[in-house]
Amino acid sequence: MNEQQQTLWQFMAQQSDKLLTQTxxxxxxxxxxxxxxxxxxxxxxxxxxxxxxxSGSILGVAGVLQTIPSIALLGFMIPLLGIGAKPAIVALxxxxxxxIIRNTYTGITGVDGAVKxxxxxxxxxxxxxxxxxxLPLAMPVILAGIRTATVINVGVATLASYxxxxxxxxxxxxxxxxxxxxxxxxxxxxxxxxAILFDSLLSMLQHLNLKKLKVAAKVLPVLxxxxxxxxxxxxxxxxxxxxxxxxxxxxxxxxxxxxRSKYGLKIHTIVIxxxxxxxxxxxxxxxxxSGYSTDGRLKAYDLVVLDDNKKIFPxxxxxxxxxxxxxxxxxxxxxxxxxxxxxxxxxVMTDLNYRxxxxxxxxxxxxxxxxxxxxxxxxxxxxxxxxxxxGSKIFGEQYILASMYTxxxxxxxxxxxxxxTGLGGTKICFDALTNNQIDLxxxxxxxxxxxxxxxxxxxxxxxxxxxxxxxxYVKNEFENRYQIKWLQPIGFNNAYALMMRKKQAADxxxxxxxxxxxxxxRK
Amino acid sequence: MIKVDHLSKSFGKTKAVDHISxxxxxxxxxxxxxxxxxxxxxxxxxxxxxxxxTAGKIFINGRDIMEQSPEALRRGIGYVLQNNGLFPHYTxxxxxxxxxxxxxxDDKQIKHRVSELLEKLHLDKKYLNVYPxxxxxxxxxxxxxARALVADPPVLLMDEPFAALDNVTRSKIxxxxxxxxxxKRKTIIMVTHDVQEAFELxxxxxxxxxxxxxxxxxPAELLFKPANAFIKDxxxxxxxxxxxxxxxxxxxxxGGTFELQGVAFPADASLWFMLERLQFTKNENIAILxxxxxxxxxxxxxxxxSAFYQYKKHQPHE
Ligand SMILES: Nc1ncnc2c1ncn2[C@@H]1O[C@H](COP(=O)(O)OP(=O)(O)O)[C@@H](O)[C@H]1O
Ligand SMILES: [Mg+2]
Numbered sequence: 001m002n003e004q005q006q007t008l009w010q011f012m013a014q015q016s017d018k019l020l021t022q023t024x025x026x027x028x029x030x031x032x033x034x035x036x037x038x039x040x041x042x043x044x045x046x047x048x049x050x051x052x053x054x055s056g057s058i059l060g061v062a063g064v065l066q067t068i069p070s071i072a073l074l075g076f077m078i079p080l081l082g083i084g085a086k087p088a089i090v091a092l093x094x095x096x097x098x099x100i101i102r103n104t105y106t107g108i109t110g111v112d113g114a115v116k117x118x119x120x121x122x123x124x125x126x127x128x129x130x131x132x133x134x135l136p137l138a139m140p141v142i143l144a145g146i147r148t149a150t151v152i153n154v155g156v157a158t159l160a161s162y163x164x165x166x167x168x169x170x171x172x173x174x175x176x177x178x179x180x181x182x183x184x185x186x187x188x189x190x191x192x193x194x195a196i197l198f199d200s201l202l203s204m205l206q207h208l209n210l211k212k213l214k215v216a217a218k219v220l221p222v223l224x225x226x227x228x229x230x231x232x233x234x235x236x237x238x239x240x241x242x243x244x245x246x247x248x249x250x251x252x253x254x255x256x257x258x259x260r261s262k263y264g265l266k267i268h269t270i271v272i273x274x275x276x277x278x279x280x281x282x283x284x285x286x287x288x289x290s291g292y293s294t295d296g297r298l299k300a301y302d303l304v305v306l307d308d309n310k311k312i313f314p315x316x317x318x319x320x321x322x323x324x325x326x327x328x329x330x331x332x333x334x335x336x337x338x339x340x341x342x343x344x345x346x347x348v349m350t351d352l353n354y355r356x357x358x359x360x361x362x363x364x365x366x367x368x369x370x371x372x373x374x375x376x377x378x379x380x381x382x383x384x385x386x387x388x389x390x391g392s393k394i395f396g397e398q399y400i401l402a403s404m405y406t407x408x409x410x411x412x413x414x415x416x417x418x419x420x421t422g423l424g425g426t427k428i429c430f431d432a433l434t435n436n437q438i439d440l441x442x443x444x445x446x447x448x449x450x451x452x453x454x455x456x457x458x459x460x461x462x463x464x465x466x467x468x469x470x471x472x473y474v475k476n477e478f479e480n481r482y483q484i485k486w487l488q489p490i491g492f493n494n495a496y497a498l499m500m501r502k503k504q505a506a507d508x509x510x511x512x513x514x515x516x517x518x519x520x521x522r523k
Numbered sequence: 524m525i526k527v528d529h530l531s532k533s534f535g536k537t538k539a540v541d542h543i544s545x546x547x548x549x550x551x552x553x554x555x556x557x558x559x560x561x562x563x564x565x566x567x568x569x570x571x572x573x574x575x576x577t578a579g580k581i582f583i584n585g586r587d588i589m590e591q592s593p594e595a596l597r598r599g600i601g602y603v604l605q606n607n608g609l610f611p612h613y614t615x616x617x618x619x620x621x622x623x624x625x626x627x628x629d630d631k632q633i634k635h636r637v638s639e640l641l642e643k644l645h646l647d648k649k650y651l652n653v654y655p656x657x658x659x660x661x662x663x664x665x666x667x668x669a670r671a672l673v674a675d676p677p678v679l680l681m682d683e684p685f686a687a688l689d690n691v692t693r694s695k696i697x698x699x700x701x702x703x704x705x706x707k708r709k710t711i712i713m714v715t716h717d718v719q720e721a722f723e724l725x726x727x728x729x730x731x732x733x734x735x736x737x738x739x740x741x742p743a744e745l746l747f748k749p750a751n752a753f754i755k756d757x758x759x760x761x762x763x764x765x766x767x768x769x770x771x772x773x774x775x776x777x778g779g780t781f782e783l784q785g786v787a788f789p790a791d792a793s794l795w796f797m798l799e800r801l802q803f804t805k806n807e808n809i810a811i812l813x814x815x816x817x818x819x820x821x822x823x824x825x826x827x828x829s830a831f832y833q834y835k836k837h838q839p840h841e
Contacts, residue, residue, distance in 0.1 A: 114606040114607070117573065117604065118602070118607075118608025118609070118610075121573060121602040121604075122598070122621055122670075123593075123595070123597035123598035123622065123625055124625065125594055128625070
């Protein structure tokens, strides 16, 4: 525990630059959207307090918005607003609206009727009644709404990193995909602290007495605006081209770290989720992205892989990894899984991925078509000699492989199959395997090496990026450490790759990563 | 001063106010009396346009109130509510200063006027910077009254102003109310459902029922010349007390006054008022002074009682 804590502090100290940037971005995102939410929500709340007939429909719409899962809402935003700050702010704003509108409405309608009547009877205009009586008296309730909205926003803003808007989510989601607990905590702890801090500050404000509240009501907007400005401080730099890298890629030696140290590549970089990266590149919002060499979208969006001339991306040959005890329990399993070995090369895998990701064929159909074409498909035997549990990570290729294995097992053995697909990133999948919640899932040699085994740099260098050396190394280490067996590789190498639009790469004469560096350094 | 002409107000099918007409003279205190739901509040609120009438007209000083903007009209009319309607987020001083602020008086003038009113209404200066919820009910009602009086409006509308107070506080405020010089010059319309209060404070009473005025007259007229059985019935309870409140002793000669221990009584003081004062003094009678403040006679308990019998003897038999 002590060691864990120390390394967390070490990590945070080492990454303090990024941590500061992300924290400021996080605060900025939270408060920009909060300001807009107040500017929109307060007048709407006042409107429905005046015209009560509208209250049902407006509160209803705001309520429905709030129930949309955050990832989905961010997803809806991309076609409308692209990636980056704009869609993130709009999504956060939509979440913040309901508590602000609702509390403004409740606050104003809750003002004592006799007080309002007295105000009117003394000759106040509607405006004066609003500003001198209704709003001040509703203020504690309105503040409670703003407080709720702030806490919601701090939480949802962690998801902003999915669409390249920055914030502490970069660490959190980077850490999840990199199997790096310190990184997750370095994002999650500050995010939680921010939520607690803002909540208690606003709670103090809410319970101030009337006189101090008058002062606070004047200071608060200034403070919120200052916080909102934080967002713009970190992003005040640029370069000729913009790169979009996944949080995972950002933190890896065989990713952005290697690009910097081995190639000396300096490029304006934003962090973005894999889900939207290819499309953003296609739509010229990004110029360089960190993709996978077998991704179907490579074909769909007309992108080209830059040659890794200095070999920083280690091989990522896919193979099923299986618990030793499962192999014992299901004697026919190994033989069956190995039927796929050597059958799928890079271009075949890219094509299969293209079918699911772009043509939206179901993974089951793509798997069945492939097996049939290669004379591997056999109808289910309907056996019940035990259940094999197959896992997969949360992307298309893994679904296809899981489907193929399911069909092979059901067709050639008497075992039944339970699938647990969509298990998030490497960490979640691998933890499921070691905790005996699944028996197998398809893994990649590079991931096994760098994300799971995490050996010394010396040991990595000794493998020289060689396919067989890497495979043998992970195979032995997994057996020794985890009693997990790497079966034969399937054939394709789904390695990291830098990609650009074909046309732009041709125009700029960029074929290798070194070409890209030279282009960027030309004035 | 105020003329109400065939005024009606319907809420959907309920006729809250049904073709009523009355006039209030300058400086007069008119009471709208009646049971709950008879249309008193609705009538009152139409005078400062908190409610717009369905039909009929209201004139103040001969001018139709519809000709003015509602805000301007209201700033010239004081309004006191039963639940005082004080702003909970304003201090006592700020509450009283609301109308002067709206009228853009300068700060010095406002301060001076606020402390003057506090003194007249027997409120300690220490309450200036206190919030209403720290005051007793009686104090809150006094602040409400001060707020209505601050800009010295010629007209004052009061909706059950003392109904929420306990009996002791209420009779204390009644007494102050009658002696407050600020109020003597004002034209007041006060709503109440309390007959005793109406007889004590009113120069004239409009007795209302189901949105109509059943009788409009002085307390004595209502008591001794009731328009119908409804009025008689309405005034049945504690009638003796009402009679003492309605009957006045023969007035002093032109320019003269009644005084007790050097304190002058209101010119229209009732027998009840005088008897109440007398019971606190030992062996001293009320002095009758002429216009040169020469003592021309005295009124003691016996004289007041005989004035009561004299008056009663001249009334037609009930
Ligand atoms: N805003 C309103 N909407 C509907 N009916 C009302 C409204 N205000 C008053 N009324 C009705 O009008 C009648 C007179 O009310 P009100 O003037 O308040 O009576 P009072 O003050 O004499 O007790 C009552 O029957 C009451 O229910
Ligand atoms: Mg009423």
